[in-house]
Amino acid sequence: MEVILKEDVANLGHRGDVVKVADGYGRNFLLPRKLALQATAANKAVIEQMKAAAARRSATEKVQAEALLAQLEPVVLTFTRKSGESGHLFGSVTSADIASELAAKGFDIDRRKIVLGDAIKALGNHEVSVKLHREVTAHVKVKVTGEAGEETATEAPAETAAAE
Template sequence: MEVILKEDVNKLGHRGDVVKVADGYGRNYLLPGKLAIEATAANKAVIEQMKASAVRKSAKEKVEASALAEQLNAVELVFERKSGENDHLFGSVTSSDIAHELAAKGFTIDRRKIALDDPLKTIGEYHVPVKLHREVTSHVKVTVKGDREEVAEAPAAEATA
């Protein structure tokens, strides 16, 4: 099935591209989600208008994304989680957690735009990339702290007989 993309789709193409996809993927995901339209003769005539519009829209989005990236570069998030031996967390910090904290600070970022390969499972400081636009990526500083307090080892009580 050939479709014309109305939005950028990860690992498939950009807005205005004509791509060939599996029938089920097109019918069940792209078309209902209004991410694409079927590539008929009439729709192919509209591609040029869509591409011009897409270029204008992309330029506007890039400017907005650049401004947001400047603000996000200054943001620092701190998470406190239960930790065990060797600074390993019992839970983890996921992209959803980061998106939720960013929302609490006034930034509405979709969790899918947070490029976290694996959840953060150890204590430390991380710079997590946030893909705001295909050409604009920001980095958010994330600090993960453990709740374990380092207990000083008390001297062993001597047995008296």
């Protein structure tokens, strides 16, 4: 089945592309979600208008993404997590955590745009990519620190034993 994509679809194509997909994928996923149109003669004529509109929309989205990039570059996100003695976290910092922290700072970014190979599971400074647009990627600094209570908890029993 040939379809014309109305939106960018990961691992398939960009807006306006004519792609060949499996019948079930097209019928059950792309068409009901309005991500694509069937590639008929009439729709192929309409695609030229869609491409022009998509190019204009993409240009404005890119300008907005570049403006957001300038605002995101100086941002440093700090997370405090419980960790073991070797600096390995008991939990992790995920893209959802980063998205919620960015939302707290006034940035509305979907967690799916945050690119993490794996969740952050170690203390220290990390750099996370945020895909704002197809051509614009921001890099946000993430600092993960251990909880302050952990150091005092490990020191406290030693002090109590010395006092006795």
